[in-house]
Amino acid sequence: xxxxxxxxxxxxxxxxxxxxxxxxxxxxxxxxxxxxxxxxxxxxxxxxxxxxxxxxxxxxxxxxxxxxxxxxxxxxxxxxxxxxxxxxxxxxxxxxxxxxxxxxxxxxxxxxxxxx
Numbered sequence: 001x002x003x004x005x006x007x008x009x010x011x012x013x014x015x016x017x018x019x020x021x022x023x024x025x026x027x028x029x030x031x032x033x034x035x036x037x038x039x040x041x042x043x044x045x046x047x048x049x050x051x052x053x054x055x056x057x058x059x060x061x062x063x064x065x066x067x068x069x070x071x072x073x074x075x076x077x078x079x080x081x082x083x084x085x086x087x088x089x090x091x092x093x094x095x096x097x098x099x100x101x102x103x104x105x106x107x108x109x110x111x112x113x114x115x116x
Contacts, residue, residue, distance in 0.1 A: 006041035012058045013044045013082050021046060021057035028058055028069050036074040042100060045069065048083035050090065062090065067097050 012023065012031055023031070028045075035043045045066060046058030053059040060066050066081060078099035083091075085105045 008042040008044060008080065009035050009040045010044040010082075011035075013046050016046060016058045021053065021059040023058060024056045025069065028056075029071065032069065032074070033071045036071065036077045039075065040077055042078045042080050043074070044080040044082060044102070046081055048081045048091070048101070050084075050086070063092055063095075063098060070097070 012021075012028060015023075032043055032045060046060055048063075048066075049059045049061060052061045055065075055068070060081065066079070070079065079097060080100035080102060081098055082102045082104065085103055088103070091101075
């Protein structure tokens with residue numbers, strides 16, 4: 001069996017825990033461009049939220065917000081965002097710009113009883 005290893009970089013999403021995703025638009029674009037130039041397989045550009053944040057953050061309300069910060073050429077890199085299960089209500093149809101959406105399920109926010 002052939003093995004494949006892919007590298008996912010979540011600097012912009014995970015790093016946003018320290019600064020509420022406020023990197024500044026110039027920095028966000030620069031980081032994405034450099035990660036793409038480095039050939040990173042999957043670039044997680046931030047978090048899809050159920051509220052508007054602004055252009056200088058890596059927290060996005062819509063895929064249109066995500067598309068606005070992407071460079072024209074990302075080479076072979078794929079784009080990813082993370083979202084909470086409860087923030088999927090406004091997700092628009094996929095056009096292929098974002099390849100992956102990583103979904104989290106926060107136990108304390110789930111309705112009903114979780115079983116083990």
